[in-house]
Amino acid sequence: MAHDTTVLVLGGGSTGCGIARDLAIRGVDVTLVERGNLTGGTTGRMHGLLHSGGRYAVSDQASATECIEENEILRNIASHCVEETGGLFVQRPEDSDEYFREKLAGCRDCGIPATVLSGREAREIEPYLAEDVARAIQVPDGAVDPFRLCVANALDAERHGARVETHAEVIDLLREGDDIYGVEVRHDSGPGKRTHATPGTTEEITAEYVVNATGAWAGRIGAMADLDIAVRPSKGVMTIMNVRQVDTVINRCRPKGDADIIVPHETTAILGTTDEEVDDPDDYPEEQWEVDQMIDTLAELVPIIEDARTIRSFWGVRPLYEPPGTGTQDPTDITRDFFLLDHDERDGVGGMSSIVGGKFTTYRAMAEEIADHVCAKLGVDARCVTAEEPLPGSEDIAVLEEGMDSFGLRSPIARRSKQRLGSRAPDVLETNENEANPVICQCEGVTRAEIQDAVEQSGSDLNAVRIRTRASMGNCQGGFCCQNMANELHPRYDEQTVRDALDELFQERWKGQRHALWGEQLSQAMLNYALHATTMNRDNDPANAPAQVDYAQFDGGA
Amino acid sequence: MAITDDVLVIGGGLAGATAALAAAETAPDARVRLVTAKQSTLRHASGLIDVLGYAPGSEGQEQGQGQKQKPIVDPFAELDTLPTGHPYERVGGEAVRDALEFFDDIAGDAYAGGHTDKNALVPTHGGTVKPTARYPAATADGLASDDRDALLVGFETLPDFEAPLAAAHIESAGAPFDARGVTLSFPGIVRDDAKVTRYAHLLDRDERVQSPGGSVNGEIGAREALAAAVESHLEGEPRVGFPAILGDDRPAAVRESLADALGVDVFEIPMGPPSLPGLRLEDLLYAELEDAGVRVTSGVPVVDYEAADGRIDHVVVDRNGAEIPHEAAQYVLATGGLVGKGIESGRERVSEPLFDCHVPHASDRYNWFVDDVFGEQPYARFGLAPDRELRPLDSTDDPEFRNLRAAGAVLGGYDYAAEKSGAGVSLATGYVAGTRAGEESV
Numbered sequence A: 001m002a003h004d005t006t007v008l009v010l011g012g013g014s015t016g017c018g019i020a021r022d023l024a025i026r027g028v029d030v031t032l033v034e035r036g037n038l039t040g041g042t043t044g045r046m047h048g049l050l051h052s053g054g055r056y057a058v059s060d061q062a063s064a065t066e067c068i069e070e071n072e073i074l075r076n077i078a079s080h081c082v083e084e085t086g087g088l089f090v091q092r093p094e095d096s097d098e099y100f101r102e103k104l105a106g107c108r109d110c111g112i113p114a115t116v117l118s119g120r121e122a123r124e125i126e127p128y129l130a131e132d133v134a135r136a137i138q139v140p141d142g143a144v145d146p147f148r149l150c151v152a153n154a155l156d157a158e159r160h161g162a163r164v165e166t167h168a169e170v171i172d173l174l175r176e177g178d179d180i181y182g183v184e185v186r187h188d189s190g191p192g193k194r195t196h197a198t199p200g201t202t203e204e205i206t207a208e209y210v211v212n213a214t215g216a217w218a219g220r221i222g223a224m225a226d227l228d229i230a231v232r233p234s235k236g237v238m239t240i241m242n243v244r245q246v247d248t249v250i251n252r253c254r255p256k257g258d259a260d261i262i263v264p265h266e267t268t269a270i271l272g273t274t275d276e277e278v279d280d281p282d283d284y285p286e287e288q289w290e291v292d293q294m295i296d297t298l299a300e301l302v303p304i305i306e307d308a309r310t311i312r313s314f315w316g317v318r319p320l321y322e323p324p325g326t327g328t329q330d331p332t333d334i335t336r337d338f339f340l341l342d343h344d345e346r347d348g349v350g351g352m353s354s355i356v357g358g359k360f361t362t363y364r365a366m367a368e369e370i371a372d373h374v375c376a377k378l379g380v381d382a383r384c385v386t387a388e389e390p391l392p393g394s395e396d397i398a399v400l401e402e403g404m405d406s407f408g409l410r411s412p413i414a415r416r417s418k419q420r421l422g423s424r425a426p427d428v429l430e431t432n433e434n435e436a437n438p439v440i441c442q443c444e445g446v447t448r449a450e451i452q453d454a455v456e457q458s459g460s461d462l463n464a465v466r467i468r469t470r471a472s473m474g475n476c477q478g479g480f481c482c483q484n485m486a487n488e489l490h491p492r493y494d495e496q497t498v499r500d501a502l503d504e505l506f507q508e509r510w511k512g513q514r515h516a517l518w519g520e521q522l523s524q525a526m527l528n529y530a531l532h533a534t535t536m537n538r539d540n541d542p543a544n545a546p547a548q549v550d551y552a553q554f555d556g557g558a
Numbered sequence B: 001m002a003i004t005d006d007v008l009v010i011g012g013g014l015a016g017a018t019a020a021l022a023a024a025e026t027a028p029d030a031r032v033r034l035v036t037a038k039q040s041t042l043r044h045a046s047g048l049i050d051v052l053g054y055a056p057g058s059e060g061q062e063q064g065q066g067q068k069q070k071p072i073v074d075p076f077a078e079l080d081t082l083p084t085g086h087p088y089e090r091v092g093g094e095a096v097r098d099a100l101e102f103f104d105d106i107a108g109d110a111y112a113g114g115h116t117d118k119n120a121l122v123p124t125h126g127g128t129v130k131p132t133a134r135y136p137a138a139t140a141d142g143l144a145s146d147d148r149d150a151l152l153v154g155f156e157t158l159p160d161f162e163a164p165l166a167a168a169h170i171e172s173a174g175a176p177f178d179a180r181g182v183t184l185s186f187p188g189i190v191r192d193d194a195k196v197t198r199y200a201h202l203l204d205r206d207e208r209v210q211s212p213g214g215s216v217n218g219e220i221g222a223r224e225a226l227a228a229a230v231e232s233h234l235e236g237e238p239r240v241g242f243p244a245i246l247g248d249d250r251p252a253a254v255r256e257s258l259a260d261a262l263g264v265d266v267f268e269i270p271m272g273p274p275s276l277p278g279l280r281l282e283d284l285l286y287a288e289l290e291d292a293g294v295r296v297t298s299g300v301p302v303v304d305y306e307a308a309d310g311r312i313d314h315v316v317v318d319r320n321g322a323e324i325p326h327e328a329a330q331y332v333l334a335t336g337g338l339v340g341k342g343i344e345s346g347r348e349r350v351s352e353p354l355f356d357c358h359v360p361h362a363s364d365r366y367n368w369f370v371d372d373v374f375g376e377q378p379y380a381r382f383g384l385a386p387d388r389e390l391r392p393l394d395s396t397d398d399p400e401f402r403n404l405r406a407a408g409a410v411l412g413g414y415d416y417a418a419e420k421s422g423a424g425v426s427l428a429t430g431y432v433a434g435t436r437a438g439e440e441s442v
C-alpha cells in the first residue's frame, strides 16, 4: 500500500520537532502534525532552564550526566537560543550542610564543572542575593528559549523535505487489526499556513510508521486505538518578573521543593515552580496561592522580589510517566527520565511508538534514540548528525559578531534582533533594505522585518508570530503593540482576518496577566484596557455588528 | 512656614484643572492652587471628550462577542438612568450639562460638537468608530457620521496606523461613505523610529525637506512636500485624514496649509500614546489656569497630611526632599485612577495612597477581574465612593474629611473605558467639586 508519508510524527513540541528534524536529515520522508501552534503544549510553558544537570546530581545521576552532555551540545548547535548565564546552587543558613556536600560530590561524579563560592563571592556575582546566603556552588546552567529552539528544529526539518502542519489536531488513529497505519486530522483552517476565518477541513494521513510525541496528551492519542498509556500530568506554575533581578540561574540547594529556581530570560526573570498531579492536561485550576508561593519563597533567596513587578504567570504540565506497577505517590518522586513505548512489543499493536517523560534540555538525545529506533524498524541505515549540525540561525557564529549597526537600527535593537535571529539576521533584515523598518514592539525591540519574516513562516496566527519574535511578551504585555503586529498582516490578509487575529492575540495576552494583577501591572492592565476600549472602542466595535448602528442619527458635523 | 491658600487642588489632569478653574470662577477672590506631580493621563488619552457612549453594564458580568451594545445617540438623555453611585448620578444630569458648557467656553474654537446634544461617531486609529460628545477641531471633518468619502493617509514609519486597513475596517463598521487608504513615506523623516513630535515639529516649523519629486535643486517646505506626496493619490475624495501628528504648537495653521494645497478638507484621526491631541488639550488647560490666576506648582507630589476634628488641616508637599506644608480651607483630590496613580494596589488590597480614603473592593484579588478581557471588569471600577457633594465616604458611609472632595478617575463606581465616559466624568465631577470648594472657601 502506498503511504502519504513514511513517518508521521504527532505533536509539535520539542520532542516531536526534534524527531522530525533528526529523521528528515537522515533522508526519511516525515510529516509532523500539531493541534495548535508549535510549542503549544508543555514546551511553550516551561521554565527555560538549560539544565547543567546540577539539579539531578544527587537524586538521578544518569539524568544529570545526560543533561551536562546535552547542555554542551546545545551551546554549539543552538547558540542563538541559549544564553550562557551560569547557575548557582545557593545555601541558606537553614539548609543542610550535608546536602550541600552531596550536591558538590554529585556534580563532580557526573562531570558537571562545579566551584564552591563563599556567600560574599556569590553576592559579588548576584548583588541581590539575600545577605544570609551562606555559600553557593557555581555550575554551567543556562537559559534557553524554547520557542526559537523548537521552531528552528521545525524549519530545518522543512528544509530537509518534511511537511509540518500546525493547527492540525489528530482526531483519530487509523487502525486495522493490529496495525496502526495513519491518523485523521482536523485542519483548523485547511492545510498549509493558518489563515483565520478559513473553514476547517479533515484529512487522512497514512504512514508507514507513527510516532506519538504528544507528551501529556499521549494517553489520549493511545486511547484512540485502545492503547493504555498511563501518563501522569503534573502541573507547575511560573511567574514572570518585569526585569532581570538576577543574571544567573539561582537554584536553592536543598533536596527538593517548590519555588526553588529563578531563571533570567531575555528582559525578564522567571520564578518557578511547583509539581502537582492533575487529571486533565487541558483543564486544571490555576490558583492564587501558587503565585504567592513563588514570590514569598523565592524572596528568601532574592529579597527584592517581594515588592517587584510581575507581568504574568503561566502554568505547564509535565508529561510524567512511570511503567505500570511502579506506584510512586508524590509526583516529585517520579523519574524525569523518558520512556519509549513500542506498542508492538508492549501491546502487540504494530506501526506506532509513543514517547513520554523526559526534559527539554535532553530533547535532542531523546530524538536521536527514537529516530534510531524508527530507522531500525524501517531498515534505514543513516547516522544521526544532530549533535554536530547547527540549527538554522546558529550556523555561523561570525555572523553574530558582526558590527551592530549594519542594519541601520538603534544599536540595542540591532543587537537584540541579532541575538534572536542568529545567523539568519542578514537574510531577514536585508530583504527590506530600501523599506522602512520601524520598531513594532517597543518593549522587546522587535522590528517590522522580523515580524514580516515570522508572518511568512506562520500565516495570520499572531501567537505564532509572538513565539518567533517575542513581540508582545514584554512589560506592556501587548497593550501597545498587539495592534501594530496585526497591522503588519495587512494587506497580505484581509481586514476580517486581521481583526480575528488581533482579538485572539489580545485575549491570549490577557490570560496570563490575570495572575499578576496588582501594583504596576494592574495599572498597566487599566492603561491597556483604556487604550483598546476607550481610544479604539474595540470592545464595542460596530464592525462586529454593523447593522446595529444608524449613522444618520448621530452628529454629522456642524 | 506654611503656604496658605483657600482652595488646594491635588492632581493636574483634566479633573484637577477643571476643579481649579471652577473654583476660581466661583470665588474670584479666593486663592486657588493646583499641585501636581507628573504629566497627567492626557498624554495617553485621545483628546476626545466622551460623555457617555454606552450604557453601563453590571459588574462582574462576562460580556461575550455578539452581545455588543448599540452606541448611545443622546448621552444627556441617558444621564438620569444611571445606577446609584455612578459619578453622574452623584452630581446629577444638570451639573453634567453645566460642566460641558463650562468646557465649551474654555475650549472655544479648539473643540467642536457643542452645537448638538448628540454623540458624534469618530474613526479611531484602529479603524473602529466610537461615540463621543466633543472632539478637537482637527477631527471635525473626519466624523464617521458624516457621509462624505474619505482618503486616509498613513506613513510607513508609523506602524500604529495602517491606513488601508483602517479604511477597510471603517467600511466593515458600516460607515456611510467610501474610505480608501494609502501608505506613504513622510517627507523629511529620515529615521525609522522618529517620535511623533518630530513629525509635528517638521510641520509646525515648515522645515525645509527634500522635495518628493527628487528634483535636483529641490528643498521645499514640509507642508508643501506632504501635500505634494498626497495629491496624486486623491481620487475626488472631498476630505483627507492623517494620523494625529499635524502639528504640536500650530495645528490649525498646518491643517490650513495642507487643505489649501490639496483643495480638500483635512482632518486628524486620534491616536494612542503619546497623543498630540491630548497634549494640546493639556496646554490649553494650563494656559487657562494661568489666565484665571490659579497658582500652579507642578513636578512635586503631595506626600502627607495632618487632620484635626474631621478636617484636613494641611498637606505636605515634597519639593526635592524638602517637606513644605500647604494649608487651605478646602481640598480637592484629583489624583487619577490606576493609571494616574491616585489608586494603588498590592497583592492584598487596593488603596488611595495619600489620605487612605476607603476604596471598596473584593478582598480576594482573583475577584478583581473577569476572564473576558472586555468583560465587565471590576478593577476598572476601583475608586472612591463619594456622597452627592463628592466627599469621599469611609466604610461606614461617613465623609472621610469635611473639607475634602474628589473628582475624576480617582472616583469609583464607573468603567470609563467601557462606557466611554472618561473625560465627561472628569469634567462633571471636577466642575462640581471645584465649584463647591470655591463656595465654601470664603
Ligand SMILES: Cc1cc2nc3c(=O)[nH]c(=O)nc-3n(C[C@H](O)[C@H](O)[C@H](O)COP(=O)(O)OP(=O)(O)OC[C@H]3O[C@@H](n4cnc5c(N)ncnc54)[C@H](O)[C@@H]3O)c2cc1C
Binding pocket: A010, A011, A012, A013, A014, A015, A016, A033, A034, A035, A036, A037, A038, A039, A040, A041, A042, A043, A044, A045, A046, A047, A048, A049, A050, A051, A168, A169, A170, A171, A213, A214, A215, A216, A217, A221, A234, A235, A236, A237, A273, A274, A315, A316, A317, A318, A319, A357, A358, A359, A360, A361, A362
Ligand atoms: C512547569 C514545568 C517546567 C519545566 N521546566 C523545564 C526546564 O526548565 N528545563 C527543561 O529542560 N525542562 C523543563 N520542563 C520539561 C519540559 O518542558 C518538557 O519535558 C518538554 O517540553 C516536553 O516536550 P514534548 O514535546 O514531549 O511535549 P509538548 O511540548 O507538550 O508537545 C506535545 C504536543 O502535542 C500536541 N498535541 C496534543 N494532542 C494532540 C492531538 N490530538 N493532535 C495533534 N497534536 C496534539 C500538543 O499541542 C503539544 O504541542 C518543564 C516542564 C514543566 C511542566
Ligand SMILES: Cc1cc2nc3c(=O)[nH]c(=O)nc-3n(C[C@H](O)[C@H](O)[C@H](O)COP(=O)(O)OP(=O)(O)OC[C@H]3O[C@@H](n4cnc5c(N)ncnc54)[C@H](O)[C@@H]3O)c2cc1C
Binding pocket: A526, A527, A530, A531, A534, A535, B010, B011, B012, B013, B014, B015, B016, B035, B036, B037, B038, B039, B040, B041, B042, B044, B045, B046, B047, B048, B049, B050, B051, B300, B301, B302, B303, B334, B335, B336, B337, B339, B340, B341, B342, B354, B407, B408, B409, B410, B416, B420, B421, B422, B423, B424, B426
Ligand atoms: C489610554 C487612555 C485613553 C483615553 N481616552 C479617552 C478618550 O478617548 N475620551 C475620554 O473622554 N477619555 C479618555 N480617557 C480618560 C481620560 O483621559 C482620563 O483618564 C480622565 O479624564 C481622568 O483624568 P483625571 O484628571 O481624573 O486623572 P489623571 O489625568 O490621571 O491626572 C491625575 C494627576 O494627578 C497627579 N497626581 C497623582 N498623585 C499625586 C500626588 N500625590 N500629588 C500630586 N499630584 C498627584 C498625577 O501626576 C496626574 O497628573 C483615556 C484614558 C486613557 C488612560
